[in-house]
Amino acid sequence: MTRRNWKALQPISLRHAFELCKDHARERLNKSVEGIAEDMGLADHWVLYKYLQKGSMPANLIRPYELACGIDFVTRYLAASNGRLLVQIATGRKLAxxxxxxxxxxxxxxxxxxxxxxxxxxxxxxxxxxxxxxxxxxxxxxxxxxxxxxxxxxxxx
Structure with missing residues (x-):
């Protein structure tokens, strides 16, 4: 099984963005949905399952979800769906x-x-x-x- 190139993936829907974040947390950080919910500060992990199933989440939980998953696919999708392009802030470091x-x-x-x-x-x-x-x-x-x-x-x- 080949490893995914997480930098090259682009979500095609909001639900796909949630799934990619969850998959990243599982594959790269070894976190389950229960672990993600705990890191987000949710009292019950079943609430997170509901959000993932419906493909909707309150806006104030998107950033904690992405931080818990270690990647920002939801933010990227929201920007791209509005015709915007996100660019990571460059630090001026030397190139490798x-x-x-x-x-x-x-x-x-x-x-x-x-x-x-x-x-x-x-x-x-x-x-x-x-x-x-x-x-x-x-x-x-x-x-x-x-x-x-x-x-x-x-x-x-």
Whole structure:
């Protein structure tokens, strides 16, 4: 079984975003739904199951849910569904070779899926997800170059 590339995934619906967050918590943080609910401060984990089943959650619980899961797919979906693109705040850090390789990988994937879509139009979700991921990474690199003159402390590890 191959590991998912969590940076390249894009949710296609709100419910899918909730599922991806839950899957990330399970696969990367070894957390169950009960563990996520506990980290969110919910008294009963069945409430979280209800939110996941319906694909709806009160807005004041979205951020605690994402923090408990360790990833922000719900926020990304909400922004993308409104035609917005989220870019992680760049700190102006020096680039690693893996960063450039990853940028090339995202571009190649986006270009491949875009070419396939135009050659044989069908479901655009894969091409849209790849293009969104690539644009986010390019925007991050743009901001990182702009911020490189005044680098910030890397407080997130």
């Amino acid at each position: 070779h893996a960063d450039i390789v990853e940028l090339h990988e995202h571009f190649a994937t986006a270009l491949k899926l875009l070419t396939e879509y135009y050659a044989k139009p069908g479901d655009p979700s894969a091409a849209l997800a790849a293009l969104t991921t690539h644009m986010e990474h390019v925007a991050w690199h743009r901001q990182n170059v702009a911020q490189h003159v005044n680098p910030q402390l890397d407080l997130q590890s």
